[in-house]
Amino acid sequence: MAPLVPMSQPWVEKYRPRQVKDVAHQEEVIRVLNNTLQTADLPHMLFYGPPGTGKTTTALAIAYQLYGPELYKSRVLELNASDDRGINVVRTKIKNFAAVAVGTARKAGYPCPPYKIIILDEADSMTEDAQNALRRTTETYSKVTRFFFICNYISRIIEPLASRCAKFRFKPLSEEVMSSRIMHICNEEGLNLNAQAMSTLSVISQGDLRRAITYLQSAARLFGSSISSSDLISVSGVIPEDVVKSLLAACRSGEFDVANKEVSSIIADGYPVSQLMAQMLLLARMIFQMIKRQGYVKSLGKPISAWLMGQMSIYSCWMSPARLSALFSTCRGRWSSKSS
Numbered sequence: 001m002a003p004l005v006p007m008s009q010p011w012v013e014k015y016r017p018r019q020v021k022d023v024a025h026q027e028e029v030i031r032v033l034n035n036t037l038q039t040a041d042l043p044h045m046l047f048y049g050p051p052g053t054g055k056t057t058t059a060l061a062i063a064y065q066l067y068g069p070e071l072y073k074s075r076v077l078e079l080n081a082s083d084d085r086g087i088n089v090v091r092t093k094i095k096n097f098a099a100v101a102v103g104t105a106r107k108a109g110y111p112c113p114p115y116k117i118i119i120l121d122e123a124d125s126m127t128e129d130a131q132n133a134l135r136r137t138t139e140t141y142s143k144v145t146r147f148f149f150i151c152n153y154i155s156r157i158i159e160p161l162a163s164r165c166a167k168f169r170f171k172p173l174s175e176e177v178m179s180s181r182i183m184h185i186c187n188e189e190g191l192n193l194n195a196q197a198m199s200t201l202s203v204i205s206q207g208d209l210r211r212a213i214t215y216l217q218s219a220a221r222l223f224g225s226s227i228s229s230s231d232l233i234s235v236s237g238v239i240p241e242d243v244v245k246s247l248l249a250a251c252r253s254g255e256f257d258v259a260n261k262e263v264s265s266i267i268a269d270g271y272p273v274s275q276l277m278a279q280m281l282l283l284a285r286m287i288f289q290m291i292k293r294q295g296y297v298k299s300l301g302k303p304i305s306a307w308l309m310g311q312m313s314i315y316s317c318w319m320s321p322a323r324l325s326a327l328f329s330t331c332r333g334r335w336s337s338k339s340s
């Protein structure tokens, strides 16, 4: 077995870019922010987009580049979802920090603008009352404090607050960008990841680089410096594709007993239902797209399209292998009658 890799700090922190220019794949955002850094005059900002795409990293990097390591602590307040997110925190902690004017201290090599920064990470988990209270706070103290709101779902930020900010959308990371960051970490940590393992890592982490790095570190910790595709699958909690495929095949057979036996064996293996249903849905979507490409979509009838479009609860499908069975035999019947 390959030697185990000694662990210290989490790799998501160790390999978090420290400079805005090092954030990958968010070119438009970075261009605008680099210009803003030149003038050191920032508006309130709202970063939004899918997980693990660089939002928190970018906010921390801007703050760091503005103040440097020494002034950072006194000029920047970071709050995230583990802090209280109700109206009280706005009235106390945020207001107290926002209201106090900054000192005149400056550090050579850093712009040190005459305002502080409050980074409100995972702002979409703040209550509506708290967000409403922030409307006034952002305006009242904007001379001495600028806000960075960070969230996944911009629709959960109330419009009056969102409209006070410059908005930046973070794109999901492409497979190439993920691979190049992962390769960089592998080189630094002396890991050996073959092409198949790399492609598995991209698929199971779905554009979320944090997830990819975490899986990589867990696999390195458990399996040593040579990491295979199946090592990554076992640390990720993803259900092996064979298991999902055989359940689908059992359902498509139209035999209740066959489907029931498959379900019992999956339950015995302890795979989580939600994960199984998510993967089945993905697989079924792929089949659906294939059928669509072949021009059979109109003939599929209501059951499959309702299921695929999420109109039928996936849990009710899970609870009833008979229903899944019926669904697939309908498809099979229609498909074969069309093909013949």
Ligand SMILES: Nc1ncnc2c1ncn2[C@@H]1O[C@H](COP(=O)(O)OP(=O)(O)OP(=O)(O)O)[C@@H](O)[C@H]1O
Pocket: 011, 012, 013, 015, 016, 017, 022, 023, 024, 025, 026, 049, 050, 051, 052, 053, 054, 055, 056, 057, 058, 151, 152, 170, 181, 209, 210, 213
């Ligand atoms: N665009 C990127 N360029 C380089 N590294 C990145 C990028 N996006 C994410 N990472 C890596 O992934 C880790 C997590 O990124 P980050 O905390 O910025 O994600 P996020 O967008 O804030 O996600 P979430 O919405 O889940 O909070 C970072 O430590 C960094 O190593």
Ligand SMILES: [Mg+2]
Pocket: 055, 056, 057, 121, 150
């Ligand atoms: Mg974040």
